[in-house]
Structure formats: structure tokens, C-alpha cells
Amino acid sequence: MSVQLNHTIVQARDREETAAFLTGVLGLETATVFGPFRVVTLGNGVSLDVVQAGEAVTPQHYAFLVSDEEFDQIRDRIKSRGLTYWADPHHHEPGRINTHDGGRGLYWSDPNGHNLEIITVPYGGA
Structure with a gap:
């Protein structure tokens, strides 16, 4: 068997939320x-195993590879919730998407400050 990621722990101030x-x-x-x-x-x-961590949450980065259709659906849900999204990981380009490697990508934050990302093409190309 090749090495595969099985799970990771996501710290949260409110596990349910x-x-x-x-x-x-x-x-x-x-x-x-x-x-x-x-x-x-x-x-x-x-x-993603979400655990209650209290107020001391260290923000992390989580990136999700999605299809073009899923990208559009997720971006629509982000917009409908009134969340800000950015084209870059440092949040300097609000309301924009990137087109790295011929795909599309964007970043947004969860309630704990985790930097979430969706991309349609893996870094380095398909």
C-alpha cells in the first residue's frame, strides 16, 4: 500500500459550529x-476530525481539490453566506479568484481563522 493521508485534526473554538x-x-x-x-x-x-480546543486555536491551512462544478457551488455558498474570499493566501485580493496552473482557486476563512482553499487543478498542473 502506498502512503496516504487518512485524517487530520482541526482545532475549533466551537466543535459543532x-x-x-x-x-x-x-x-x-x-x-x-x-x-x-x-x-x-x-x-x-x-x-477532518474537528476537536474542541477552547479559545487557543492555532490557525492552519486546509486546501481542497474540487471539480469545476463543485468550485462554482462552493463559491456560491461562500457568497450567499456573506463571507469574504480572496484570490491569494495572504488575503490581499478580495472578491477575486486565481487561475494558477490553468485552474481556478480561492481562499476564505472559517470561524477559527483557519485559511481554507479550493482549487480545481493541483499545484504544478494536472
Whole structure:
């Protein structure tokens, strides 16, 4: 078997709010409960295991590879929620998308300050 990412832990000030935010914006199934985690399962079987961390959350970056159709749907959900999005990871280009490697990408923040990203083409090209 080749090495594959199975899951990662996402710290949250509010575990329930964060899991609902992720599933809602990304258009995923409702998160399940496993021990102290709300498990957000992605299309490739990798999970984001959301854990209650209190107020001391260190912002991380999470990038999601999506289809063109999913990109449009997610961007529409971001806009309908009144969230700001940017073309760049440093949040200098609000309301824009990037076209790196011939695809499309954008960044937005979750309630904990995590920098979320969707891209339609992996970095370095398809």
C-alpha cells in the first residue's frame, strides 16, 4: 500500500459550529461523532476530525481539490453566506479568484481563522 493521508485534526473554538460550517460550505454530508471528534469526511475518504480546543486555536491551512462544478457551488455558498474570499493566501485580493496552473482557486476563512482553499487543478498542473 502506498502512503496516504487518512485524517487530520482541526482545532475549533466551537466543535459543532466548525463541523457544520465545513460541511455546509463544502456541500458535504453531516459530520459524524467519534469520541471527542466531529468527523467531516471528504470525497476521497480523508477526514477532518474537528476537536474542541477552547479559545487557543492555532490557525492552519486546509486546501481542497474540487471539480469545476463543485468550485462554482462552493463559491456560491461562500457568497450567499456573506463571507469574504480572496484570490491569494495572504488575503490581499478580495472578491477575486486565481487561475494558477490553468485552474481556478480561492481562499476564505472559517470561524477559527483557519485559511481554507479550493482549487480545481493541483499545484504544478494536472
